[in-house]
Amino acid sequence: MDLGDSAAEAAFRAELRDWIEANCPDELRGGDARDQHAFEAASRRWLGTLARAGYAGVTWPVRCGGQGLSQVYGAIVLEELARSAAPPHIGLVGLNMCGPTLIAFGTEEQQGRHLPQLLTGEEIWCQGFSEPGAGSDLAALRMRADFRGDRIVLNGQKVWSSFAHAADFCLLLARSDPESSGHRGLTMLILDMHAPGAEVRPIRQLTGEPEFNEIFLTGAELPAANVIGPVGEGWRVAMTTLLHERGTLGVALTAALEYNVARLVELACMADDDGRRAADDPLLRDRIARELIELAALRTTNLRALSNLVDSGVPGPEGSVVKLRWSEANRRVTALGQELLGVDGLLAGSDAPLGAFWQYQQLRSLGNTIEAGTSEVLRGIVAERVLGLPRSR
Amino acid sequence: MDFRPTPEQTMLRDQVRELLTARLPHERLEAVLASPAGWDRPLWQELAGLGLIGIALPEAVGGAGLGLVEEVLVLEETGAALLPAPYLATALLAAPLLAARPELAQEAVSGARTWTLAREGDVTAEPAAGDAWRLRGTLPLIPDLGSADGVVVVGQAAGGVGIWALREGGRRAVLDTTDETRRLGVLELDGEEAIVLAAPGEAGAALAAARIRARVALAAEALGITRRALDLGVEHARTRTQFGKAIGVYQAVAHPLADTYADLELARSLVWRAAWAVDAGEPDAGLDAAMAKSFAADAAVAACERSIQVHASIGFTWEHPLQRLLKRAQGIAVLGGSGVALRAEIAAAVLDGAGTLE
Ligand SMILES: Cc1cc2nc3c(=O)[nH]c(=O)nc-3n(C[C@H](O)[C@H](O)[C@H](O)COP(=O)(O)OP(=O)(O)OC[C@H]3O[C@@H](n4cnc5c(N)ncnc54)[C@H](O)[C@@H]3O)c2cc1C
Numbered sequence: 001m002d003l004g005d006s007a008a009e010a011a012f013r014a015e016l017r018d019w020i021e022a023n024c025p026d027e028l029r030g031g032d033a034r035d036q037h038a039f040e041a042a043s044r045r046w047l048g049t050l051a052r053a054g055y056a057g058v059t060w061p062v063r064c065g066g067q068g069l070s071q072v073y074g075a076i077v078l079e080e081l082a083r084s085a086a087p088p089h090i091g092l093v094g095l096n097m098c099g100p101t102l103i104a105f106g107t108e109e110q111q112g113r114h115l116p117q118l119l120t121g122e123e124i125w126c127q128g129f130s131e132p133g134a135g136s137d138l139a140a141l142r143m144r145a146d147f148r149g150d151r152i153v154l155n156g157q158k159v160w161s162s163f164a165h166a167a168d169f170c171l172l173l174a175r176s177d178p179e180s181s182g183h184r185g186l187t188m189l190i191l192d193m194h195a196p197g198a199e200v201r202p203i204r205q206l207t208g209e210p211e212f213n214e215i216f217l218t219g220a221e222l223p224a225a226n227v228i229g230p231v232g233e234g235w236r237v238a239m240t241t242l243l244h245e246r247g248t249l250g251v252a253l254t255a256a257l258e259y260n261v262a263r264l265v266e267l268a269c270m271a272d273d274d275g276r277r278a279a280d281d282p283l284l285r286d287r288i289a290r291e292l293i294e295l296a297a298l299r300t301t302n303l304r305a306l307s308n309l310v311d312s313g314v315p316g317p318e319g320s321v322v323k324l325r326w327s328e329a330n331r332r333v334t335a336l337g338q339e340l341l342g343v344d345g346l347l348a349g350s351d352a353p354l355g356a357f358w359q360y361q362q363l364r365s366l367g368n369t370i371e372a373g374t375s376e377v378l379r380g381i382v383a384e385r386v387l388g389l390p391r392s393r
Numbered sequence: 394m395d396f397r398p399t400p401e402q403t404m405l406r407d408q409v410r411e412l413l414t415a416r417l418p419h420e421r422l423e424a425v426l427a428s429p430a431g432w433d434r435p436l437w438q439e440l441a442g443l444g445l446i447g448i449a450l451p452e453a454v455g456g457a458g459l460g461l462v463e464e465v466l467v468l469e470e471t472g473a474a475l476l477p478a479p480y481l482a483t484a485l486l487a488a489p490l491l492a493a494r495p496e497l498a499q500e501a502v503s504g505a506r507t508w509t510l511a512r513e514g515d516v517t518a519e520p521a522a523g524d525a526w527r528l529r530g531t532l533p534l535i536p537d538l539g540s541a542d543g544v545v546v547v548g549q550a551a552g553g554v555g556i557w558a559l560r561e562g563g564r565r566a567v568l569d570t571t572d573e574t575r576r577l578g579v580l581e582l583d584g585e586e587a588i589v590l591a592a593p594g595e596a597g598a599a600l601a602a603a604r605i606r607a608r609v610a611l612a613a614e615a616l617g618i619t620r621r622a623l624d625l626g627v628e629h630a631r632t633r634t635q636f637g638k639a640i641g642v643y644q645a646v647a648h649p650l651a652d653t654y655a656d657l658e659l660a661r662s663l664v665w666r667a668a669w670a671v672d673a674g675e676p677d678a679g680l681d682a683a684m685a686k687s688f689a690a691d692a693a694v695a696a697c698e699r700s701i702q703v704h705a706s707i708g709f710t711w712e713h714p715l716q717r718l719l720k721r722a723q724g725i726a727v728l729g730g731s732g733v734a735l736r737a738e739i740a741a742a743v744l745d746g747a748g749t750l751e
Contacts, residue, residue, distance in 0.1 A: 001402070001462050002395050003669045009394060072394055269744060279744040282737070289736035292743055293663070293684045300396075300662035307396040321655045380644070382651035387627045389641035389650065 003303060005076075013076050016055065020084045023049055029084065036209050040166055043090040047121030056119040057095060064103055065116045071309045075251040075302065082255030090163055092252070094118045094125035098171045100244040101188070105229035105237050110190065114169070126167035128158040128191065128215055129238065136377050138173075139182045139235065143217065145174035145189060147231075150224045152176075152189065154197070154217040162371075164213035165202050167193050173238050176231055186234030190226040197221065207363045243319065245372050250305065250322035254298045257330050260361060261295050264288065264337050267358075278340050287336060294329045298322055317386045324378040327368035334362040396665070398466065406466040409445065413474035419714050425477050426573045432477045432540035441504025446484050454498035460672035461606065465613035465664050472617025472725075475717050477574045479507050479537035485610040486510035487545045490556055490599060493590045497543075497558055506560070509541035510603065511580060516548030518555060518593070526550070526557055526589055528582040536728060538578025539567040545590065546582070547600065552593030556600070559587040572720040605679050607729045608686040609667045615686075615693035616657070616664050618722045622693070623653045625715060626700035629708075640703070649699040656692035663688050680742050687735040693722035 005013060027042045050056045059074035060066020067073070099118050102111055117123035134141035143156035154174060164170065170191040177185030191198065197220030202210035229237040268279040268288060278284050305318035337358040338345040344353050352359055369375045383389045398406065416436050425433045440446060449464050450456025457463075464485060471480045483501055487508035491497040500506050514532035521527045528548055535544065543560045564581040591599050627650055630641030640646050663685040670678035697719035701708035708715045726732065 001398055001665060001669055003666060004673065005394055265743060279740075285740035285744060286733065286736050288744065289687075289739040292739055293688050293736070294659075296666070296681070296684050297659035297663050297688060300666045301659055303394060303396045304662055304665075307394070310395075311397075318658060321658050325655055325659065376644070376648070379648040379651040382654050383641070383644075383647035387623075387647075387650060387654060389627065389630055389647045390639045392642050392644050392647065 003300070009072060009076060012073060013080060016077065016080050017084075019053060019055070020080060023053070024084055028089075036211075040090050040163075044121045044124065044166075047091040047119075051120040056091075057099060057115075060099065060103060060115070060119075064099075064111055065119050071306050075306050078252040079255045079258075082252055082259055090124055090166060091118075091121055092249075093127050093162060094123070096249055096252070097127055097241050097245050098125040098169075101171060101228065101237060101241045104240050105188070107225075109225070110228065114190070123168045124163060124166050125169050125171060126161045126164040126193070126213075127241070128161050128164070128170045128172040130160045131157060132159055136374055138238070139186075141173060141175060141186070143172070143174040144178065145176045145187055146178075147176065147224065152222050152224055152226070154189075154191070154220045154222070156217055158215040158217070160203070160212045160371075161215055162212045164193065164200050164215055165210065169193060170215065171228075171241065173234050176234070180232075183235040185232055186238070187231050188228040188234040188237040189222060190228060191217075191220065191222055195220045195222065205364075206366065207360060242373070249372070250298075250319055250326065251302050253326045253330075254295070254302055254322065257295055257298065257326055257333065260330065260333050260337070261291055263357065264291070264333055264340075267337055267340050267354075284336075284340075291329060291333050291336070294325065298326055298329065317382065320373070320378045320381050320386075323372060324375055324382075327365075327375065330368050331362075331365045334358060334365045338362045396669075398462075402463060402466055405448075405463060406470065408443070409467050409470040410473075412439070412443070413470055413476060417474045417476065422475055422477060422574075422714075422717070430540075431567075431573070431576065432479070434478070436476075437478045437507065438504050440478070440480065441502070444502075446480075446488070446504060447498075447502035448484070450488055450492060450498060450502060454492055454495045455502040456498075461609060461668040462665070462672055465609060465616075465668040468610050468613035469617040469620070469664075472614030472721070473621040474617070475574045475714070475721055477540075479509055479540045479575075481607075481610050481614060482509035482537040482541060483507050485606050486603060487541075487543070489606065490545050490590050490603060491558060494558065494588060497560075497588070501543075506542045507537075507540055508543045508545060509535055509537040510545045510547075510607075511535040511538075512547040512600065512603075514546075514548070514580075516546055516582060518548045518550040518557060518587075520550075521586055524588050525586045526555075527584045528557060528559065528587050529584055530582055532580040532582075534568075534577045535580055536577055536724075537575055538565060538580060539576030544580060546580075546587060547596070550593035554596045554600070555589060555593035556591040556596045557587035558590050559585060570724075572717075572724040574717060574721055575724055601679075604729070605671060605682045608682040608735075609664065609671060611725045611729050612660070612664045612667065612682075612685040612689035615689035615722060615725045616660055618693040618718050618725070619653065619657045619660060619689070619696040622696040622700040622715065622718050622722075623650065623657060626650050626653070626696075626703045629700075629704050646703055650703065653692075653696045653699055656696065660685070660689040660692045680739060683730070683735040683738050686729060687732045687739070690722065690726040691732055694719070694726055697722050 025042055028046055055077055057066040058069045058077055059071055062068045131141045146153045170193055172189045172191045175185055176187035197218050199216040201214045203212055204210045269277055271277050301322055308316050384391055447456030448459050452458045487510050488501050491501055501508055511532040514530055516528050516530035518526045518528050546557045546559055562585050565578055567576050567578040570577050630646050631639055633640050667681035667685040670681045701715050
């Protein structure tokens with residue numbers, strides 16, 4: 001058991017930290033509420049900068065444009081980026097979910113065509129899984145994919161797709177066998193978002209920002225060569241995507257929580273005009289200490305999960321635990337930040353203190369217990385797949 | 394970085410788990426607790442025979458020269474098994490202090506004498522002949538006094554705070570305690586002779602290290618309790634049927650058990666991290682120990698409470714092991730610093746500028 005960075009890991013981390021310090025654009029730092037379009041453009045350029053320096057997809061195989069390094073190095077990159085509050089936001093779906101799915105199931109041609117662009121931010125990807133009738137029960141999805149010769153024709157609706165408004169491609173799960181139901185008869189596809197018949201309508205989130213979208217597909221076509229994995233085996237492919245979403249994302253999420261907790265400590269330690277600090281109130285001290293402990297527990301659990309991942313190559317059930325507890329912790333931490341602001345916490349936009357950081361983070365955190373599997377669904381996964389309790393459905 | 398137990402560490406844990414499961418079925422535990430001695434000396438001899446008392450002690454005193462990482466793997470098992478013997482008190486609290494007197498440490502490692510540590514009291518010491526000092530005063534609420542032969546005593550002398558080894562004797566009263574697997578007692582000293590382990594004024598570092606070790610050790614036992622309470626709850630949820638179905642089908646039953654699993658995994662991370670930090674001499678090891686103890690103790694109590702609720706009335710009986718697990722967990726929660734006190738220490742380290750987040 002050894003928790004410390006090895007000499008090589010420590011050197012890699014130090015070099016990366018300096019590099020981020022020197023190269024990260026200011027408009028990406030801080031995670032405040034900001035002009036969404038400018039932010040997305042900057043985020044895309046940042047991905048390119050990361051890729052040129054060799055810091056995007058470090059765990060990907062070399063033939064896929066990566067560095068072929070172990071998951072530990074991937075975690076170091078995610079941690080350091082989140083600590084500087086400059087995650088490659090808009091590229092996260094592509095880097096953490098679509099890329100690994102292509103690496104696991106894509107043809108050589110698909111990998112060569114998409115992975116390098118995905119790394120540099122030249123291609124932004126979104127995930128098209130959820131539908132109006134298929135949320136937690138993803139297998140209820142109805143998006144039709146009809147094979148006509150070497151073409152596939154799509155009809156149906158996707159919803160809640162993050163960054164679809166900015167995306168060039170979509171990892172799309174659709175029903176290729178119209179007679180089928182449930183997990184069978186699904187196929188995973190690569191959809192060009194610029195294809196005729198694909199329409200994206202942004203949905204304004206409760207934060208005020210339109211980060212997720214509806215996707216309407218009416219007769220949109222794609223070549224049959226865009227199938228990922230075997231036809232009819234889309235469920236198996238999708239489960240790999242979700243494992244990566246819940247697994248590797250844990251490190252990024254926890255690092256983001258670490259950033260929020262550090263800001264909370266900073267806020268609590270700020271003296272008011274009478275020289276008083278929130279950090280001197282015993283009840284608040286206890287609440288903050290609890291979050292410091294939870295954060296340390298999540299960080300260390302990620303390290304354990306990583307050690308296992310290096311062995312097996314597949315994220316384990318720890319991912320569900322980290323996602324569950326992280327999302328709840330982030331809600332508490334951001335709510336506490338906003339609470340410390342008092343009535344100032346009611347101010348929004350440019351009238352708000354600290355760039356509306358706490359207002360935005362608190363509202364955004366309400367999505368954390370829903371996206372990538374609701375907390376109820378994650379508890380169900382733990383109960384059934386880890387503890388072996390009988391299925392509730 | 395590689396944060397997994399090595400094959401040797403896993404073997405050690407499995408060996409202890411198998412032994413304690415075989416030796417301490419619930420009826421045997423109840424019989425031991427009802428016996429006049431109230432604890433399991435034959436099992437103690439067996440643990441000593443396997444070299445478990447001295448795992449983390451230097452080879453010079455008969456130990457295995459391993460570390461706290463190995464100890465927490467063993468302590469998870471002594472917690473899960475509700476071991477009615479002073480393993481934590483002897484091996485983790487007393488023995489490292491006894492190592493100042495190799496012959497005393499050797500005797501402890503051999504299993505010939507059990508020990509505990511008494512650090513809260515009003516004992517005064519004055520020199521007698523040679524290495525011997527005379528101790529006077531009262532030490533209340535000493536953990537495991539019911540099963541300890543010797544007591545390591547912290548007291549005050551002209552030169553400051555010191556540490557002494559009292560091999561036997563003193564007026565002892567073992568108290569009736571909620572957790573009968575770890576009985577508390579009062580020790581009155583009226584001029585008994587004890588051997589000095591740390592001279593007055595020179596005990597500070599040893600006592601600070603002992604406090605950190607105690608917290609990590611208690612947290613590791615809490616981990617075992619959490620695991621056992623969860624296993625019992627899951628087993629019951631799978632086998633008990635109501636309304637024609639196994640009750641684990643109902644999410645109101647299943648989800649609290651999933652929460653216990655999440656607690657268990659997070660607690661395990663904190664305990665292993667703290668043990669590693671102590672062994673590696675990390676400067677923040679004390680903070681890690683406080684975090685581990687605060688989290689793991691709360692988790693253990695909550696795990697028992699949830700499991701009792703899943704069991705309903707059968708879990709509310711004296712015969713059921715859950716009542717023993719709950720009481721041991723409640724004891725762990727207050728020994729070595731309550732959660733509130735530990736979190737106050739953590740807050741002071743971080744909010745008052747004395748420590749770092751990383
Ligand atoms: C910010 C954000 C970003 C998102 N991004 C994407 C994206 O990029 N791509 C994408 O495809 N989707 C995305 N989603 C959608 C998300 O995955 C779904 O919203 C989620 O899976 C839940 O589905 P639902 O909203 O239909 O809720 P429902 O499934 O209808 O759930 C409603 C409630 O019922 C509970 N429930 C449902 N089933 C059970 C059960 N079996 N046991 C117990 N409780 C149950 C749920 O926990 C929830 O509380 C995003 C969501 C958010 C909030």
